[in-house]
Amino acid sequence: MIRPLIPAGLVLLALAAPLQAQIKPEPPRPVVSQIVQPEAGLGRMLTGTVMARTQISLGFQTFGRIAERPVTVGDVVSKGQILARLDPYTLDEDIAAAEAALTTARAQQVTATNALTRARELQARGVASTARLEEAERMLAAADAAVDSAVADLARATDARGYSDLVAPEDGVILSTAAEAGAVVSAGNPVVVLASTSEIEAVIDLPEELAGLLSIGDRFVVSLRAGATAPVTGELRLVEPVVDATSRTRRVHLTLIAPPPGYRIGSLVQARLSETDPAPLFTLPRNAIRHDGAATAVWRVDPTTRAVALVPVTLDPQGRGPRAAITDGLQPGDEIVTRGVNSLIEGQIVGMREAE
Known part of the structure; x- marks a missing residue:
């Protein structure tokens, strides 16, 4: 009995049919996407x-102990108003000491002047040597310098006494204080911070x-x-x-x-803004934008078929942050793919969305 020969191809197809029935197509991969909504934008409140x-940190120009500080945080002050005052006792003592030093220096100057006059007279009569005359001139020069130094010290002490009052340089509000009455402060140490109301x-x-x-x-x-x-x-x-x-x-x-x-x-x-936004403003991560030369687009997912479509969008040219500001091309509720935008093709079916 002769059996008919069955082509090998038919046998392979017959064996493969049950295997194909068991293999199910893989579901579309999920995508990372964002449901866009218009930002409140610059038209909102x-x-x-x-x-x-302008905020000014104010302190005394001299060393001393604070006698009083009549202002506190929140006080409204006017230009020239006293904000704090140093104890004048030490400053007055400094002036008295400087005056005494000046008196002593002037007395020494008179003595040196008289000594120089006598030395010149004696040299003219041939009694005093040239060395003695030169010594007298040096003594007078030193006395003159001592007087100049004492005058400067007295001026500094007098100026310091005038700096005992800390006054407001302009109208303002006291924002903070850094020293209380009784504290010893150095020149330049902040005492109050004044916010100018100008x-x-x-x-x-x-x-x-x-x-x-x-x-x-x-x-x-x-x-x-x-x-x-x-x-x-x-x-x-x-x-x-x-x-x-x-x-x-x-x-x-x-x-x-x-x-x-x-x-x-x-x-x-x-x-x-006096003029509100002319159009709704959307923002997306910058890696969601697909660039093709000067053209920009995003992948929008169809909510029914889950197919993606490339949608042209307009970016605001002034946006510089990590998110791109989009002024045209999107509608509220659009699902936009935010990752892997360069691996998609037009019409590709994608899976369910995953949030960023």
């Missing part, structure tokens, strides 16, 4: 504090990516959080270059233009 643009500003801490969008001269509307005082204009004077390592914020300074008396140092204020 930003909270800050009124501070003095020019005040609002200080606000902003997220790094938002601070990078500002330009010097931008104008804000600033108002007190408490009270019915009218709002004022604040002009951006400075964006500090250093980022706070903990909060990742940068401090901005707004000069307040003609603020009314209600804007006191330490008051809480709210500020917003």
Whole structure:
């Protein structure tokens, strides 16, 4: 009996069919992504504090013991007002000692002058030697120098007595004190810190990516959080270059233009840009941006099919922080891939999202 021959290919296919039935395709790999929402942006109300643009650390110009310090933290002071006073007893003693030293030096000067006059007369008669005359001249020169030194010492002592009162160089508020009555201080030791009220500003801490969008001269509307005082204009004077390592914020300074008396140092204020953001602002990690020359795009995940699509976006050119500010191309709720953006292809199916 002759059995029909079965092609080897059919046999292999028959054996492979059960194996293929057992092999299941691997599920799409999950992706690290972010659901974007518009930032509150620069159009929101930003909270800050009124501070003095200038703070002065004040101390005495001479050594002494503090007799009194009539001001304390929070006091409003005027230019020329006494902030602290040294005990004048020691200073008066220094003046008396300097006056006595000057009197002694002048007496020695008179004696040296008379001695020189006699030496010249004796030499003219041939009685005194040239060496004696030269010695008398040296003595007078030393006496003259001693008088000059004593005059300078008296002037310093008199000036020091005039420095016994520590006065405010301008209008301001006492921020802190460093020495109490009875303490002995050296020249230059800080006694009080004065915040000048001649020019005040609002200080606000902003997220790094938002601070990078500002330009010097931008104008804000600033108002007190408490009270019915009218709002004022604040002009951006400075964006500090250093980022706070903990909060990742940068401090901005707004000069307040003609603020009314209600804007006191330490008051809480709210500020917003005079012109709010023209479009919603989104931020993403910079490694989520795919660059193709000058063009920039991101991978957006379809929530139904989980397929990715490359979406062109517009970056704010002033953004310099670790997150890119995006002004156009995204919608609230978009799921954007933030890692592995260079390994995806158009239409690729991805798995469930994993947060950063």
